[in-house]
Amino acid sequence: MENIKKNFLLFLAVFMFSCVSSGEYKAKLAEIEALKGDKGKLEERLTSKESELSKLKSEKDQLERDIKNKDDEIVSLKNKIEQQKNDIKALKEEKSEEEKKRQKLIEDHDKLIKEYGDLKKSLSLSKEELTKESLELKTQLKEKDTKINTLQDEIALKNNQIELLKNEEKKKKEVIADLEQKIADKEKEKSELVKNLQQREDETRTLKKELSEKELAINELKKEVRELSTDRAKVLEEKEKAIAELKKTYDNLVTELSGEIKKGEIEVTQLRDKLTLQLVEKILFDSGSAEIKGSGKKVIDRVAEILKKVKDKQIRIEGHTDNRPIGAKIALKFPTNWELSTARATTVVRYLIEKGGIDPKYLSAVGYAQYKPVASNDTEEGRAKNRRIEIILIPLETDMNKQDK
Numbered sequence: 001m002e003n004i005k006k007n008f009l010l011f012l013a014v015f016m017f018s019c020v021s022s023g024e025y026k027a028k029l030a031e032i033e034a035l036k037g038d039k040g041k042l043e044e045r046l047t048s049k050e051s052e053l054s055k056l057k058s059e060k061d062q063l064e065r066d067i068k069n070k071d072d073e074i075v076s077l078k079n080k081i082e083q084q085k086n087d088i089k090a091l092k093e094e095k096s097e098e099e100k101k102r103q104k105l106i107e108d109h110d111k112l113i114k115e116y117g118d119l120k121k122s123l124s125l126s127k128e129e130l131t132k133e134s135l136e137l138k139t140q141l142k143e144k145d146t147k148i149n150t151l152q153d154e155i156a157l158k159n160n161q162i163e164l165l166k167n168e169e170k171k172k173k174e175v176i177a178d179l180e181q182k183i184a185d186k187e188k189e190k191s192e193l194v195k196n197l198q199q200r201e202d203e204t205r206t207l208k209k210e211l212s213e214k215e216l217a218i219n220e221l222k223k224e225v226r227e228l229s230t231d232r233a234k235v236l237e238e239k240e241k242a243i244a245e246l247k248k249t250y251d252n253l254v255t256e257l258s259g260e261i262k263k264g265e266i267e268v269t270q271l272r273d274k275l276t277l278q279l280v281e282k283i284l285f286d287s288g289s290a291e292i293k294g295s296g297k298k299v300i301d302r303v304a305e306i307l308k309k310v311k312d313k314q315i316r317i318e319g320h321t322d323n324r325p326i327g328a329k330i331a332l333k334f335p336t337n338w339e340l341s342t343a344r345a346t347t348v349v350r351y352l353i354e355k356g357g358i359d360p361k362y363l364s365a366v367g368y369a370q371y372k373p374v375a376s377n378d379t380e381e382g383r384a385k386n387r388r389i390e391i392i393l394i395p396l397e398t399d400m401n402k403q404d405k
Contacts, residue, residue, distance in 0.1 A: 304356025
């Protein structure tokens with residue numbers, strides 16, 4: 001991406017130092033500027049999307065870690081529930097054993113009662129025997145009563161333990177219910193996390209798709225840049241040819257007008273594809289007049305012979321004055337320097353068409369009054385230089401306002 005940017009900027013820099021020479025090239029340049037702006041926006045959006053993608057990936061990793069932690073918590077809770085169930089099962093088994101013991105005590109008690117009845121029946125035996133046996137039975141009965149009391153105490157203790165076990169079992173059930181609710185909540189939270197993860201993955205896919213589209217757009221831009229580079233090479237070649245042709249025109253003008261040039265009355269300059277022929281006022285016009293003098297017509301005739309051969313340039317005639325106001329007498333015809341400069345430029349254009357035989361479609365006239373001086377208006381010499389006609393040759397498609405600058 002950095003190399004593309006450097007190449008693109010280098011290409012634009014070369015364009016900025018080259019003068020536009022065709023309507024197509026100018027349109028391509030405008031298109032490149034638009035593409036440059038689009039490219040900048042694409043790069044900004046691409047950078048933003050890459051940042052969002054990185055952020056989403058981080059969030060995805062965090063979500064996956066959260067889900068794993070939640071899964072670990074669920075497994076831990078399930079293990080606790082299983083342990084609680086095992087504890088309850090053991091308590092139930094212990095309770096069952098206690099019930100069996102209690103039942104055995106009750107059976108022993110019933111057996112003792114039965115034996116007690118049998119002992120009472122044996123009282124009908126002989127008094128001595130009964131007395132003896134009664135004493136024995138009383139002793140046995142006392143022992144049995146003691147044993148029964150002990151067993152009853154044990155039964156009461158076991159009943160208390162059973163009641164405690166029931167309460168503990170109830171608490172265990174409550175704990176299990178709470179754990180099951182927590183598991184349900186964790187499962188719900190896990191479901192939400194999975195849903196969010198799915199949404200993040202969908203967004204990631206969308207961002208990847210947009211990134212792919214941006215890459216395609218960048219590739220198209222590269223292709224257009226390559227095509228524009230080829231077009232530019234052709235334009236530069238054509239431009240160099242046009243400059244070479246304009247140089248011939250320059251040489252012809254310099255040769256033809258060498259006398260006036262030496263006198264300082266005419267100046268010929270060439271700046272790449274722009275050629276300027278500057279004629280001071282006294283060659284063409286009398287002061288305050290817009291009618292070409294006879295000597296001026298001869299000069300223009302010589303210039304026209306050379307300009308007739310130029311078919312690929314726009315010929316612009318510019319009228320210029322110094323900053324002195326128009327006199328009262330001349331003001332009746334030319335109220336300001338604007339009218340005078342424009343009239344002189346128009347007169348030269350008309351003469352080039354009617355007498356010089358130059359195709360009107362190549363000609364244009366404009367007056368600038370005193371607002372484009374080439375010298376200071378504080379001296380007579382400077383004002384004389386500013387009172388001038390300029391014949392400017394520029395490419396046909398060149399923007400006049402841009403060329404003026």
